[in-house]
Amino acid sequence: MKEKILHKASEMFLNLGFKSVTMDDIASELGMSKKTIYSHFPTKLKLVQSTTFFVLDNVNEAICSILSADLNPIKEVFTIKSIVNNQLKNEKSSPHYQLQKYYPKIFKQLKDKQFESVNECVINNLKRGIDQGYYREEINIDLITRFYFSGNMSLTNNDIFPLNTYGMSELKDAYLEYHIRAIATEKGLQTLIKILKK
Template sequence: MKEKILEKATDMFLNLGFKSVTMDDLANEMGISKKTIYSHFENKTHLVDESTSHLFCNISDGIDYICSLNKNPIEELYEIKKFVMVHLKDEKSSPQYQLQKYYPKIYGSMRARQYEVMQDCVVDNIKKGIDQGIYRENLDIDFVSRIYFTGVTSIKDHTLFPVDKFPMAELMDNYLEYHLRGIVTPKGRKILNSIINSNQE
């Protein structure tokens, strides 16, 4: 039952926002009593903490799997972006913003975990790209991986990028292209252009 509550809560938080969903909403949606929820989670903060952790682990496992497929590094980044967008429901309810505002401690620890996972993933991606001759040899890998992480998290700031002007899927595509155009070689640019063209068809 705990797993079912976690799955449903995570789904509702992503679709409606961490602040918006109450324990009553969750109980009604699942057709169970609030008492049942409280027997597994002492309060809403505990539930938010576990559901963000649950989501984080699912996404990390999915990213690890994509990286294990040994695709070319440019394709790999597009696959990861697609996978993350599906899992985050295109971030319709700006969950990151609500998490940051109403649960800052949970947000802080989540961001630190996110940074570790992304840093390893992006560093590996850059090294592979350099080895394959599709990213420039003279890149400062540490700088590029950190600036990439900063950008990915900053584009989710709705005060900077209001959703009505910058739909999340488009924003992620634009950011990924911006990142890649700065680091590819002419060989990499051909791969990038063919992926972008096939995505537009």
């Protein structure tokens, strides 16, 4: 039952936003009483927190399956972007931004946990990219990893990138192209151009 609530709540929060979805809305969608939801999640705050980490775990699981596919490093980052977009429903309701605005403590916890998982993933991607000749040898891996993470986080800021002007998928594509062009060798650029043409 708890898992069922998390699935439905995450779907609604991602599509409609954390602020606008009420416990009544979730109960109605699930065809159950609000009391049943409260027996598993005593407050909306607790449900938002549980849902946030439930979604993060699902995203991380999807990323792990891509990492095990042993794609070239540039193809890997674009594949991860597509899978994450799919998991987050293209962030139509800007969940990151709403989380930061209405649930700052949960947002801080999420950001810390995201950095932890993204950090390892990006470092491995950069190292493989250098070893395989896709990325330049002289790049500062620690610095690039931090640039990548902070840049990615800023894409969800509605003040900088209003959703009615910039689609999240296009925004992430443009950011990835920017990131790869900054670190790629000639071989990496040729690979990037092939991916962009597709």
